[in-house]
Amino acid sequence: MYKIAVLVFSLFLVVAILTPAAARPTMAQEGATTWTCPEGYAGQTLSVYGWTTYIGENTIPDFEILCDVDVLYDVTDGNESTLTRLREGNPGWDIIIITDYIVQTMVEQELLVPINYDLIPNWANIGDTFKGRSYDPENTYTVPYQWGTTGVGYNVEAVGGEITSWEQVWEHDGPVSWPEDPRYMIGIGLQMLGYDPNTKDEDEILEATDYLVEKGSNVVAITPDDGQVLLAGGNVDIALEYSGDILQIIQECECDDFGYALPEEGANIFIDNLAIPTDAPNPELAHVFIDYILDPQVGADISNEIGYGTPNQAALDAGLIFEEYLTNGITYPDEETMARLWTVDANTDIEEVYIDAWDQITIFVGVE
Missing domain, CATH: 3.40.190.10 (Periplasmic binding protein-like II)
Known part of the structure; x- marks a missing residue:
């Protein structure tokens, strides 16, 4: 059993992984800050x-x-x-x-x-x-x-409803995007195989590499930070992405088209x-x-x-x-959801193994 990392917050939070449509909230007034700049930096x-x-x-x-x-x-x-x-x-x-x-x-x-x-x-x-x-x-x-968290953004109609599991992601026939995030993606593979997402075992990393290659047949893009753009534009049905990025398109859409999931098996914070x-x-x-x-x-x-x-x-x-x-x-x-989230730990002595594994994954799924 891999180690779960939990952040504890002072707020009582309500979970709703499939978020209903909502208009973008009224922005707080910009310029309301009382912050003043120290002198001596003009022109820099x-x-x-x-x-x-x-x-x-x-x-x-x-x-x-x-x-x-x-x-x-x-x-x-x-x-x-x-x-x-x-x-x-x-x-x-x-x-x-x-x-x-x-x-x-x-x-x-x-x-x-x-x-x-x-x-x-x-x-x-x-x-x-x-x-x-x-x-x-x-x-x-x-x-x-x-x-934030890294989870699953998706088109509700394209996937046939709410996503709750990684297996639904792997089984989907339509186009999918992954983030350019080696440690997170390999961590998901490790997690699904029952290993520590932060393992230092090279054989386990290799096994997770093979797992992701097998599950990556529908990947059409690996993006640094804009999978949500592909999702909003209809280029992909599923975008593994960062929470705030998916929330941005949910708010901009003002519709029921998109959802965000932190699968029951676990995800990253x-x-x-x-x-x-x-x-x-x-x-x-x-x-x-x-x-x-x-x-x-x-x-x-x-x-x-x-x-x-x-x-x-x-x-x-x-x-x-x-x-x-x-x-x-x-x-x-909420706390229940937080309990199944894990952080990516520093593995400085084996970082290159993860990077090499990710290079192999991107080659074999056919996306650069």
């Missing part, structure tokens, strides 16, 4: 490297106005791609957004610099649940940004983080940006727009998060 430039659709529409423009700076936002292909590029030398990023499991690898390879919390007074707004996690016990290198890479051109402005993101109103605006869970307890306590998100069963799953 900040470079941020993160996922698409993973920041509020006005988050960066407001920061540019408040600090009189320019911000460049470059889109990542995934954690492994970020790691590879940093190994070759920082191309000019001041802030990167990275997932929990990759942090330890980057720290060991000296690709991140310590955070100076004297420059981030809003650190106090982060909930204790998200501090001191195993991937960075002292939060020396990372600041929690958003959290993750925490994404802000970090400052080694040789960042402007680390001081990077700290200012992190403090801005941790403002309760700014953090709430981001989570309310992109549909992911916030680690900002001050935003939750102030009632700034949309009630619909607290009760939809996607953004904040």
